Amino acid sequence: xxxLSMFDLKGEKAIVTGGGQGLGREMALALAEAGAxxxxxxxxxxxxxxxxxxxxxxxxxxxxxxxDVSKAEDAKNMVEAVKDRFGKxxxxxxxxxxxxxxxxxxxxxxxxxxxxDINLKGxxxxxxxxxxxxxxxxxxxxxxxxxxxxxxVVRPQLQVHYDVAKAGVAQLTRCLAMEWAKYNxxxxxxxxxxMKTPMLARNLGPGKIGEQWVKLTPMGRLGExxxxxxxALFLASKASSFITGSTILMDGGYTCW
Amino acid sequence: xxxLSMFDLKGEKAIVTGGGQGLGKEMALALAEAGAxxxxxxxxxxxxxxxxxxxxxxxxxxxxxxxxxSKEEDVKKxxxxxxxxxxxxxxxxxxxxxxGWKAAEDxxxxxxxxxxxxxxxxxxxxxxxxxxxxxxxxxxxxxxxxxxxxxIVNVPQKQCHYNAAKxxxxxLTKSLALEWAPYNVRVNAIxxxxxxxxxxxxxxxxxxxxxxxxxxxxxxxxPSExxxxCVFLASKASTYVTGSxxxxxGGYTLP
Numbered sequence: 001x002x003x004l005s006m007f008d009l010k011g012e013k014a015i016v017t018g019g020g021q022g023l024g025r026e027m028a029l030a031l032a033e034a035g036a037x038x039x040x041x042x043x044x045x046x047x048x049x050x051x052x053x054x055x056x057x058x059x060x061x062x063x064x065x066x067x068d069v070s071k072a073e074d075a076k077n078m079v080e081a082v083k084d085r086f087g088k089x090x091x092x093x094x095x096x097x098x099x100x101x102x103x104x105x106x107x108x109x110x111x112x113x114x115x116x117d118i119n120l121k122g123x124x125x126x127x128x129x130x131x132x133x134x135x136x137x138x139x140x141x142x143x144x145x146x147x148x149x150x151x152x153v154v155r156p157q158l159q160v161h162y163d164v165a166k167a168g169v170a171q172l173t174r175c176l177a178m179e180w181a182k183y184n185x186x187x188x189x190x191x192x193x194x195m196k197t198p199m200l201a202r203n204l205g206p207g208k209i210g211e212q213w214v215k216l217t218p219m220g221r222l223g224e225x226x227x228x229x230x231x232a233l234f235l236a237s238k239a240s241s242f243i244t245g246s247t248i249l250m251d252g253g254y255t256c257w
Numbered sequence: 258x259x260x261l262s263m264f265d266l267k268g269e270k271a272i273v274t275g276g277g278q279g280l281g282k283e284m285a286l287a288l289a290e291a292g293a294x295x296x297x298x299x300x301x302x303x304x305x306x307x308x309x310x311x312x313x314x315x316x317x318x319x320x321x322x323x324x325x326x327s328k329e330e331d332v333k334k335x336x337x338x339x340x341x342x343x344x345x346x347x348x349x350x351x352x353x354x355x356x357g358w359k360a361a362e363d364x365x366x367x368x369x370x371x372x373x374x375x376x377x378x379x380x381x382x383x384x385x386x387x388x389x390x391x392x393x394x395x396x397x398x399x400x401x402x403x404x405x406x407x408x409i410v411n412v413p414q415k416q417c418h419y420n421a422a423k424x425x426x427x428x429l430t431k432s433l434a435l436e437w438a439p440y441n442v443r444v445n446a447i448x449x450x451x452x453x454x455x456x457x458x459x460x461x462x463x464x465x466x467x468x469x470x471x472x473x474x475x476x477x478x479x480p481s482e483x484x485x486x487c488v489f490l491a492s493k494a495s496t497y498v499t500g501s502x503x504x505x506x507g508g509y510t511l512p
Contacts, residue, residue: 003287003484007264030260178511181473193497218438223497229260230494239485242452242478245511249501256435256500 006239010035013086014236015078017069017126018096020047022197023145023228027093028062029054030229031236036091037061039082043068043096061086069096069122075129088137091236092130094123094169095145099199101157112161119165120172127176127187135183143235146170146189148251155216156209166191170247177245186244188235193251195223218253263494267292270343271491272335274326274383275353277304279454280402280483284350285319286311287484288491293348294318296339300325300353318343326353326379329386336386345394348491349387351380352402356456358414369418376422377429384433388442397442400490403427405450405506412471413464423448427502434500443499445490450506452478473508 014031018024020042028038032055040055040062042048048064055062065081067074082089097119102111123144134140147166148154154163170189177187194200194213204210204222214221231250234240249255271288275281277299285295289312297312297319299305305321312319322338324331339346354376359368380401391397406416407423430446437444451457451468457477460468469477486505489495504510 001481001484003290003488004261004264006485007261033260174511177508178473181508182475195497218435219497219499220439226258227497229258230263230489230492231498233260234485234489234494237485239489240505242450242474242482242507243486243503243505244474245508246504248498248503250495250498251500252497253434253438253500256431 003239007233007237008035009233009237012036012090013082013088014091014093015039015041015082015089015130016093016095017041017067020044020051020064022199023192023195023225024093024095025051026225026229027095027232030233031091032058032060032062034233034237035060037086039086040064041067041078041096069126070117072125075125079129079133083133089130089133090139091141092126093143093145093232094126096122097145099159099162101159103158104160107161115161116165119162120168123169124172127172131176131180131185134185135180138184140185141236142176142185142187143232144169144173144187144189146173146191146247148191148193148249148255150191150247152255156212173247174245181244186240188240188243188245189247190228190231190235191247191249191251192228193217193223193254195225195228197225216254217251218256221252223250223252260494264488264492265292266488266492269293269347270339270345271295271348271350272298272339272346272387273350273352274298276308277301279456280449280452280480281350281352282308283480283484284352284487286315287487288348289315289317289319291488291492292317294343296335296343297321298324298326298335298353326383327374329382332382332386336390340390346387346390347396348398348400349383350400350402350487350491351383353379354402356416356419356459358416358459360415361417364418372418373422376419377425380426381429384429384444388433388437391442392437392440395441398491399433399442399444400487401426401430401444401446403430403446403448403502405448405504405510407448407502408504409510413467414459430502431500438499443495445495445498445500446502447483447486447490448502448504448506449483450478450504450509452480452483454480471509472506473511476507478507
């Protein structure tokens with residue numbers, strides 16, 4: 001089979017959580033450019049609506065939906081709405097997430113719960129609700145967004161809850177890949193390093209900690225959000241048919257040393 | 258930038274060692290299908306020439322070069338030939354390798370050395386001499402073919418030399434990724450599980466079935482399934498990926 005045709009997503013139906021901005025938006029656009037119809041899910045629906053509009057301009061079907069990934073009811077409703085509109089779900093990108101810097105001794109129970117609920121439970125609920133449909137279909141590709149924080153401890157900021165959640169996402173990915181391999185469902189993760197997204201924007205600029213992140217990255221720069229597009233498409237498509245349970249680092253060499 | 262254009266290799270010049278058969282052949286064809294001209298390096302020239310002919314049928318430039326990657330003089334000649342024929346080197350897939358089964362307590366030093374020479378030193382030599390060109394160009398993507406054997410120990414066969422060499426390739430990859438990041442030269446590794454290639458001919462049907470049963474996807478892959486990953490790592494689609502070792506194993510290493 002010609003390699004370029006392996007990346008074709010014509011006829012495929014996708015969901016991208018947190019698809020309204022940052023990495024989520026880039027990945028939603030990537031899937032659409034390759035031929036998929038995409039449901040863009042976000043807590044702030046007006047943000048998601050902008051991405052859905054860009055996707056429709058590409059000639060694909062797209063709609064925005066208000067979803068809080070940390071709530072099982074919302075995740076269930078998300079699946080129902082996508083099945084109604086698209087008929088099936090071939091691809092899920094669990095990208096929605098938050099960040100927060102606080103030391104371990106000052107971290108409140110509320111801080112901890114919020115981080116684990118959104119960044120770990122949220123990815124699990126997405127996997128579970130969509131996974132049930134993919135099992136019926138005997139087909140699917142799930143991409144979880146982990147982080148370099150799943151493997152190393154970032155600095156100088158303190159964020160034990162974030163790092164633990166992302167480590168959890170990496171292992172969640174492996175467990176589900178194992179459980180669902182027999183249903184022809186692949187589950188993989190992307191582990192980005194520092195990318196110039198709205199989530200990190202407040203840390204970038206002269207005198208901010210982003211300058212240290214740049215010095216710690218062998219490539220000498222942070223990633224541009226569009227640089228995630230190729231990897232998202234690769235994992236979503238037939239081009240990665242023998243890959244499951246893998247967490248792929250995309251970090252400019254950050255974790256090498 | 259449209260995502261599909263990121264995978265375009267038009268105008269790029271590539272080397273694939275061990276490109277005459279198996280995974281190497283699939284990857285050489287993949288790079289050509291995406292637009293690159295490809296130099297196919299193989300110890301047995303006639304095999305390299307078959308792949309080069311298929312590349313030419315795709316409308317790309319394909320050349321075959323006879324070389325033993327464990328010999329530094331051969332590797333230097335490969336680089337000189339490719340520079341002369343193609344003008345430069347954008348992509349290098351270090352795939353040439355051998356396999357072998359022997360219990361550790363019975364393994365001869367000769368058997369150990371041969372494995373390390375080809376599967377590890379050969380990768381280093383190609384990285385070094387191609388890397389020198391890529392550093393001058395301030396551009397390049399190197400893909401080293403490691404193996405899941407760099408992470409886990411295969412069964413039932415015994416192959417400590419192969420496993421050690423592949424673990425070495427993994428860490429060599431990260432080392433070079435770090436050293437050459439400032440030169441815009443990316444270095445990554447592919448770690449395959451069981452894919453149906455000539456290297457697997459050591460196994461009889463009983464062992465092949467055993468390997469498949471230990472793989473969550475319950476199968477041995479078709480070698481063509483490596484094509485997409487090769488083009489991803491070779492192309493602009495992976496510009497922020499360096500020092501990564503990507504496992505492609507149907508889930509074998511999970512449990």
